[in-house]
Amino acid sequence: MRSYSVRACIFLVVLSQVARSQEFEVPRADGGGWFKGNTHTHTTMSDGDSSPEEVTRWYKSHGYRFLVLSDHNILTDPRTLSTLVDSSFLLIPGEEVTSSFQKKPVHVNGLNISRAVSPQTDSTLLGTVQRNVDAVRDAGGAPHINHPNFGWAIDQATLAQVKNNKLLEIFNGHPSVHNYGGSGKPGLEEVWDHLLTSGMRIYGIAADDAHHFKEEFAPNRSNPGRGWVVVKASQLDAEEIIRNLEAGHFYASTGVELEDVRIESRRMEIRIKQKSNFGYRTEFIGSGGKVLHRTEYNPAVFELGGEAKYVRAKVRDSGGFVAWVQPVFVKVK
Ligand SMILES: [Zn+2]
Ligand SMILES: [Zn+2]
Structure with missing residues (x-):
């Protein structure tokens, strides 16, 4: 005893x-404020239903402080929308680099890229994801891997091997991207925990992936206002926002502030x-x-x-x- x-x-x-x-x-105290933004949305430059100007106006008038227009393989130069940009609202150049592997979608956003990025292909799924991530980095941008469960395209074993990527969509507002998994496939929060547990430093983004700003707003349509990030930054500046995103100084939200x-x-x-x-x-x-x-x-x-x-x-x-x-x-x- x-x-x-x-x-x-x-x-x-x-x-x-x-x-x-x-x-x-402990993260470095940066002062400044919290800035709400959306990193993923579409316009008539690809498959959205509204012009870049209309889409930008929607976000600006709904309290967002920054926006990335991320059309499929198209970079919209924010300077073409300069009348909408002021001290309260920032447009960050971006693109949804849109590729595929064996007909499954491989979509990687490029945030704050300095030039348009061409979609990359490879003989493996991992290679396809990695080459698109690398192409975004080569253009001076920050990649984020989009909707891995869309088309059940990118599994967690593949994601666990991707290098130089710090951001992953854990919530995407499009109605057919399977955020929550099912029928044997993990939801994106489970995937995120798997990656974190394996030692990867990766942060979770919520984004709209909005296409539909006109006509009815309904659960089966791809409307704006469903998912966003709020970034802690010293000022509203593209490099500052992206640096803090990649350092995890933000939260993602579908409605809780x-x-x-x-x-x-x-x-x-x-x-x-x-x-x-x-x-x-x-x-x-x-x-x-x-x-x-x-x-x-x-x-x-x-x-x-x-x-x-x-x-x-x-x-x-x-x-x-x-x-x-x-x-x-x-x-x-
Ligand atoms: Zn996509
Ligand atoms: Zn998209």
């Missing part, structure tokens, strides 16, 4: 040392912007997609305890809308 309790004590001491030695990688996300060495605090009488439930999620802590308080607070490689948070409101707080990685001291 005595030796059992001694052993238990030693175990607890070791366990607490393991816990104590873990700390969050946050006031702030505060990271300290062993503590994460999420301040939710209260909307009328809505209720909120926050999950803090770690390796393998495991829920580490669940709370209905606002602010939602998580204290780093047991072992984790990363911790991310998901805030869901009583109407079903969500905010995804980006993963914060854990370092062992």
Whole structure:
């Protein structure tokens, strides 16, 4: 009995040392503000129903601070829409580099590219994804891999091998992209946790992929306003926005707004912007997609305890809308 309790004590001491030695990688405090934007939308330059000017006006008049027009294999020069750009609203040059492998769609957005990017092909699926990612990088842009479950085209084993890509759509507002998986295929949040657990530093984007700004707004149409990102940046500037996106200094949303996300060495605090009488439930999620802590308080607070490689948070409101707080990685001291 005595030796059992001694052993238990030693175990607890070791366990607490393991816990104590873990700390969050605290992001550099950047000041500035939070900027709402959409990184994926279409116009009549490809298969959208409205002109670049009409689409830009929609986002500007709905409180977005930046927009990427991402037409299929077409770069729209923001200078052609300069009358809509001012200190409150930024257009970032972009394109949806649209390729395929064995008739399955391989779509990679290029954000803040300096020139149009031609779609790339390859003899393998991984090679096709990688070559398009690389082509975006070569044009000075930031890639994000779009709707992997569209056409069930890009599986997680392939995604896990892609290099030099930091952004992945985990929510896309188009009605036929299978965000949530099913029939044996993982949803995009599961895929994201798989990649994070394998050690990849990859951040989750929510985007509209809007095509339909005219006529009826309905669930089976590809309308705007369904998914976006809110980026913490020192100023509204294309390079600043993209740098902070690629550093994970943002949250993705389908409707939940946050006031702030505060990271300290062993503590994460999420301040939710209260909307009328809505209720909120926050999950803090770690390796393998495991829920580490669940709370209905606002602010939602998580204290780093047991072992984790990363911790991310998901805030869901009583109407079903969500905010995804980006993963914060854990370092062992
Ligand atoms: Zn696409
Ligand atoms: Zn698209």
